Amino acid sequence: MNKLLNEITNIRTLEKADLETAKLLWLASFPDDDAVFVDYYFRARTSPEKMLGLFVSDGESEEKLVSMLCFEELFMRVSMEKSARVAFVAGVCTFPEYRRRGYVRRLLSELEARLAPLGFEAMVLQPFDFAFYEKLGFKAFAVRNICSLKSGEGWLVDPFWAGECCSPKITGENAETMPLDADALYRIYGAYTESLCGTLLRSREKCAAVLEEYAVCGGSSLAVKTASGEAYALWYGGETDENADDGADEGKDESKDESKDKIADDGAEKAPVRLDEFAYTSRDAASELILRILDEAGAVKLPLPMGAEPFFGENAAAPFNMLKPIGERRFEEFFGENEPFDFQRY
Secondary structure, eight states: OEEETTEEEEEEEOOGGGHHHHHHHHHHHOTTSOHHHHHHIIIIIOOGGGEEEEEEEOSSSOOEEEEEEEEEEEEEEOSSSOEEEEEEEEEEEEOGGGOSSSHHHHHHHHHHHHHGGGTOOEEEEOOSOHHHHHTTTOEEEEEEEEEEEETTSOOEEEGGGTTEEEOOOOOOSSOEEOOOOHHHHHHHHHHHHTTOTTOBOOOHHHHHHHHHHHHHTTOEEEEEEOSSOEEEEEEOSSOOOTTOOOSOSOOOOSOOOOOOOOOOTTOOOOOOEEEEEEEESSHHHHHHHHHHHHHHHSEEEEEEETTOOOBOSEEEEEEEEEEEESTTOOHHHHSTTOOOOOOOOO
């Protein structure tokens, strides 16, 4: 217990009786999320024992949940031979009237203390506010390239012509749309990320959860198959402002992209479709997939690992994930000589 501003604070694992207040806390902190998504997240993506809350009381009335975080056990590739057990932190939030009191710092410190004896090697998150989490000991370790492409432009880098770009065309003969189920997602994602350090490993069950989230939350997907390979993409509509923030000291660390198709009242064209996930096993399949999206949307932005860009377009490097090692291990030692390339959001 600790007295702060005449309040008694207590940090503990949530119980089932706390979940309704936890949902209200989430909705108050993340107004772009609706009740459908929150109900899904609490049902399929987290559980009380994976939620840590900070409660306050005046010593007389019942304690109130005012700040919380969720965490999930995942494994991250740190070299070609090794993966690390990490806690993926999400849903970090505080009621507006209780912000800027250091509650998130205390929650993260408590979580780290609990994870250390269990063999976890790091905490990982995807923040809106990188500067805030840098103050708490996190460092950005994953940078991805956001490549912007438009219909009608040459954008496929042709290695046989000294890196010049060309304009691919849909052949139609050896390409077909395929259903994106958990098996297909697991197969393509696994092949695409097997050589990328810093990527989160996924089981078939995790792939099924990803697809369920997009289905529940109105997302879109497309997968194609060619003679040489496969490709898929997941997205939530048009462009969105990644830096949107309500000025709070806590950002949302991982959730669905809240982009929606944006069409101006005067009939202006849609904003570019921003792909949340994009993975492929061959250049032909990747090109076919992008062409089909461009045919409908006119413009697309897609995430790629830095240094692994088969496409030529307007590129912008953007930090993505942050990491804090647990225990005495230093950040610089976590990946050794392997440079991390992360590009996914789950």
